[in-house]
Amino acid sequence: MTTESVLRDNYDVIVIGSGLAGLTTANIMARSGKSVLLAEQHFQLGGLATCFRRKGGHIFDVSLHGFPVGMIKSCRRYWSKEIADHIHQLKRIGFDNPQFRLTTTFNRDDFTQLLIDKFQIPAETVDAFFDKARSMSHLDDQNMTTKELFEQFFPNRPDVVRLLMEPITYANGSTLEDPALTYGIVFSNFMSKGVYTFEGGTDLLISLMEEELKKNGVDIAMRSKVDRIEIENKRVSGVTINGQTIGAKAVVSNANLKGTILNLVGREHFSPDFFEKCDAVRLNNSSTQVYMGLKPGESFDPDVCGDLLFTSTAPEFRTDMLLSRDITSRTYSFYYPETRPGHDRYYMVASTNANYDDWASLTKEEYAESKAALIEETLDAAEKYVPGIREKLDMAEAATPVTFERYTGHIAGSSFGTKFEGLEVSRELPNRIPGLYHAGSVGIIMSGWLGAVNYGVIVSNDVDAYLFDQE
Numbered sequence: 183m184t185t186e187s188v189l190r191d192n193y194d195v196i197v198i199g200s201g202l203a204g205l206t207t208a209n210i211m212a213r214s215g216k217s218v219l220l221a222e223q224h225f226q227l228g229g230l231a232t233c234f235r236r237k238g239g240h241i242f243d244v245s246l247h248g249f250p251v252g253m254i255k256s257c258r259r260y261w262s263k264e265i266a267d268h269i270h271q272l273k274r275i276g277f278d279n280p281q282f283r284l285t286t287t288f289n290r291d292d293f294t295q296l297l298i299d300k301f302q303i304p305a306e307t308v309d310a311f312f313d314k315a316r317s318m319s320h321l322d323d324q325n326m327t328t329k330e331l332f333e334q335f336f337p338n339r340p341d342v343v344r345l346l347m348e349p350i351t352y353a354n355g356s357t358l359e360d361p362a363l364t365y366g367i368v369f370s371n372f373m374s375k376g377v378y379t380f381e382g383g384t385d386l387l388i389s390l391m392e393e394e395l396k397k398n399g400v401d402i403a404m405r406s407k408v409d410r411i412e413i414e415n416k417r418v419s420g421v422t423i424n425g426q427t428i429g430a431k432a433v434v435s436n437a438n439l440k441g442t443i444l445n446l447v448g449r450e451h452f453s454p455d456f457f458e459k460c461d462a463v464r465l466n467n468s469s470t471q472v473y474m475g476l477k478p479g480e481s482f483d484p485d486v487c488g489d490l491l492f493t494s495t496a497p498e499f500r501t502d503m504l505l506s507r508d509i510t511s512r513t514y515s516f517y518y519p520e521t522r523p524g525h526d527r528y529y530m531v532a533s534t535n536a537n538y539d540d541w542a543s544l545t546k547e548e549y550a551e552s553k554a555a556l557i558e559e560t561l562d563a564a565e566k567y568v569p570g571i572r573e574k575l576d577m578a579e580a581a582t583p584v585t586f587e588r589y590t591g592h593i594a595g596s597s598f599g600t601k602f603e604g605l606e607v608s609r610e611l612p613n614r615i616p617g618l619y620h621a622g623s624v625g626i627i628m629s630g631w632l633g634a635v636n637y638g639v640i641v642s643n644d645v646d647a648y649l650f651d652q653e
């Protein structure tokens with residue numbers, strides 16, 4: 183176990199995992215005077231909110247592509263003004279596919295104009311759609327799917343469906359077959375003011391968060407994989423890390439929801455009906471990424487590339503095609519020197535949604551070949567936006583669902599935790615085992631950077647109330 187602090191035998195709260203939900207829970211609990219241990223299996227904090235360096239001065243962000251404006255408020259309230267002040271809008275969001283090519287600021291005003299002028303949709307329909315999406319809440323009827331929502335407002339308009347759906351599928355893995363409310367909430371979050379990023383990069387964000395945690399007295403144990411959550415007399419009593427048991431009044435797991443229940447706690451501690459419910463929760467899909475670092479002095483054209491570019495060669499938007507290893511859709515994030523003031527490099531990341539089995543089932547040789555092919559296919563596709571990319575490039579590297587699984591412990595490398603039904607199981611945990619909580623990507627609303635932070639806030643309130651009752 184690597185830690186800068188000497189660990190106590192007992193804590194008020196132990197948080198397992200330092201994704202954005204785990205970090206936020208740890209910070210809020212410590213700020214309210216609780217003793218907190220944050221145990222992270224990796225050597226870096228942040229979970230999927232991470233970045234990595236490569237020789238030659240390259241640094242790549244893994245999930246810093248865009249989040250809704252709400253992140254400013256959440257960071258200001260639950261972290262610090264300094265963190266909130268680094269959040270800035272990305273104004274150049276592009277689409278390029280066989281149905282249309284356009285650039286937008288990705289907010290309601292701009293989308294309204296586009297839908298009316300470019301897609302010839304009546305203004306009343308556009309307004310009614312936005313109002314409907316904004317009125318949705320997680321308490322709504324879950325029977326209507328996103329596909330049915332689109333059919334109601336934009337029948338026989340696959341081009342409009344693509345404009346409205348493609349970015350959200352990319353942002354949280356949601357599909358046309360998921361409940362419409364999961365689409366409506368996330369879409370409206372983005373439409374309120376557009377897409378935002380953290381200036382300074384993920385490394386700065388996480389180091390500022392680490393400073394806050396330490397200032398507030400959180401004990402941080404790195405390279406500390408929790409092997410088991412301990413249960414005594416049907417209540418949480420602590421965790422075991424590398425054979426050492428540490429006591430706690432409450433445990434918040436930021437690890438994958440299914441992994442928490444199936445592996446860290448174990449079926450013997452749950453009633454069969456709850457265990458079955460958990461077993462039935464579907465995981466969200468995973469991703470591939472290709473990280474491309476340009477040589478010093480090389481750049482790409484901001485007018486062509488913008489900040490975020492949703493590209494596809496598929497004739498129409500289809501969920502199964504988005505996940506296929508035969509890639510037709512890629513989302514590029516273009517990073518300029520301003521992303522990290524003081525860093526002079528241009529770099530880009532191409533992301534796709536992906537099926538874990540397409541990668542996990544390969545032999546070692548096939549896997550290496552498939553990864554190399556992924557890089558080559560991506561460079562071929564990126565040539566359209568960065569002409570001469572192979573000559574401009576200093577390095578390219580790929581991550582697959584297997585990579586995401588290895589670094590985060592998420593079953594099947596899930597990028598966004600579980601599907602929507604995971605939320606109910608996650609919320610039900612403390613009723614089944616007092617003192618046991620889960621905060622992390624579940625469903626579509628409680629995932630992504632903003633969803634993870636906000637879920638951390640919600641769970642902190644629950645833990646606070648539980649601890650108060652115990653006193």
Ligand SMILES: Cc1cc2nc3c(=O)[nH]c(=O)nc-3n(C[C@H](O)[C@H](O)[C@H](O)COP(=O)(O)OP(=O)(O)OC[C@H]3O[C@@H](n4cnc5c(N)ncnc54)[C@H](O)[C@@H]3O)c2cc1C
Pocket residue numbers: 198199200201202203204221222223224227228229230231244245246247248249353406407408409436437438469470471533586589590591592596597598599621622623629630631632634
């Ligand atoms: C390729 C990709 C691109 C993305 N792009 C965006 C984007 O542009 N915008 C956006 O908002 N979101 C994006 N996301 C999603 C976003 O990054 C995640 O939803 C969010 O960061 C998840 O936070 P979390 O709190 O659920 O925990 P996670 O980040 O999943 O972290 C969980 C942590 O728990 C640790 N852990 C697990 N098990 C144990 C154990 N037993 N003991 C100790 N530690 C353990 C892991 O090591 C990890 O650090 C992207 C995700 C991916 C994969």
